[in-house]
Amino acid sequence: MEGCPMVVLHDAPEDTEYFLKAIFDSSFFERPPAPTTIPVVSRILRLSTKYDVGYLRRRALLHLASASPLSLEEYDAMSSTSTFGIKSSFLQLLLADDLGIKWAMPIAMFKVSCSLTIEQILSGVPPTFHLPPSLQRTCLSARNTLIFAQGHDTFCFVHVMDNPGCTNQDQCRSTRSLLLYALTKREILRPMGYFPSSWWEDIDPQELCGACCREGRIQYEEGRRRIWDRLPEMFALPSWEDLRAAREADLARPE
Template sequence: MDEAQDASIAANFTRVQDLWFADHGLVLQAEDRLFRVSGGILSARSSVFRDMLAIPQSKSRAQIDGCPVVVLDDSGMDAEYFLRAIFDASFFERPPASTTLPTVAGVLKLSTKYGVEFLRRRALLHLSTALAGSLDEWDETRSTATFHAPGCQFLCLLLVDSLALTWAIPAAMYAASCSPVLEILDGVPCEETHVRLPPVLQRACLVARAALAVNQHHDIYRFLRASAVDGCRAPDVCPRRRLAMLDIYSGITQVNPLILLTSSLWADTAGLLCEACCSRAEAEHREARQAIWDSLPVLFDLPSWEQLHAARTADL
């Protein structure tokens, strides 16, 4: 390829300055982005790049500043996150260091594709902080998750589904299925883009949403339907108040049966019901939540929790 063509390539693409090392001899192109990096470091980190760069280069291959250009069929943003994780040790640290969902997604996809095992495991560790493997972990995700992406539940689901990370699918599917119907059908804005699920996942979410709505009304609110509670100190008052609370809760259109009732809400309940009824309510609510969590693999047509936990342990 002649110098004029090389110059044209360089002019029509953006050099990512933080990943353009003048003393390195390999240029990677991903979409409209160019990266000048060390082929030796890439080869040391990735068996795929090692094999790729071992192939003799054609003299007609495009060059920029005398460096051969390797074209990647990856998104420019994913490539940037991946290369930053390789060449900047502080960019993508292990949990509990904070990160972003697009960073996790980019690093995970390309580390899987190019066989960079230490980065793949690190990305999976970050993912596991948000996609719980137990109900106790689910209750703690707001404080333990290393990334927070409001409205990005579909991006999470697409990521774990595309990589067949079965152990992460229950939590990801649950979060997506609790979305409003129109969001499931039309998609949602996330990280400056619009994410829409494919029809097969839309259908799965809608079917699950209907089942979760039934769980919420019949199982989660079951403690409010009890006509009598052993040891109730106000049998003329508590049943009436439970039904009044049921009437209020039944008007909630949001579907999220696993939502953890806060201590302040239980304090309010304690002010309405006697001690025995309040204790029974908390116990039944806790049991109902656990039963729903235990049923998620069946709801989403997945292997048992035991098998999912084994897969999670193997990945992490």
């Protein structure tokens, strides 16, 4: 066209724009920890996979891995490691599912199941993004499991009526009742985190005595670990060990 060779691409204009920017402008899409966004990661990863551009695909996978923890320790650090924030689980899940990147799916499925309402899981993000029926069923099924796990594992301490070492039975019982009420009335689940470390350290001894606080924190942390260990099973995914091996294999490929 006008004396220049032309190639016809059957890709979305937005995808092609980001892909070409990443190729011709090195500052547009740098390696982690440089910040980016999930739309940029998604579009570059899709086309770099399609056209076999190894260095860009690996770079996009590194960004995806920054928000795809495969251990509880990585999960707890995700807010500081993710290069595109922690509120992109819906698009992250669609990307991982479309490209078959299973190691990026557990946390995305977990967050979709917990942070979205049932109606949002079913209706998607109008007008463009919708989960396929198979993922909808998996997330809704896991949501029911997580509702039970939240009460039975992470927050089991709020159901305890009396702690033998308690020094203020009436007040501690009242505090646990208030916590239980706060948990049961929430439509958004928090099975992996509701009380940060600072909460346990700063809690008023008049609200929860030292013995109840120590026992509650132990049960809370043990419950989080039990839920984390079962997440792949809840979402019908391979084990954590297999997912870690798959991630290592993907990220070890030369650029």
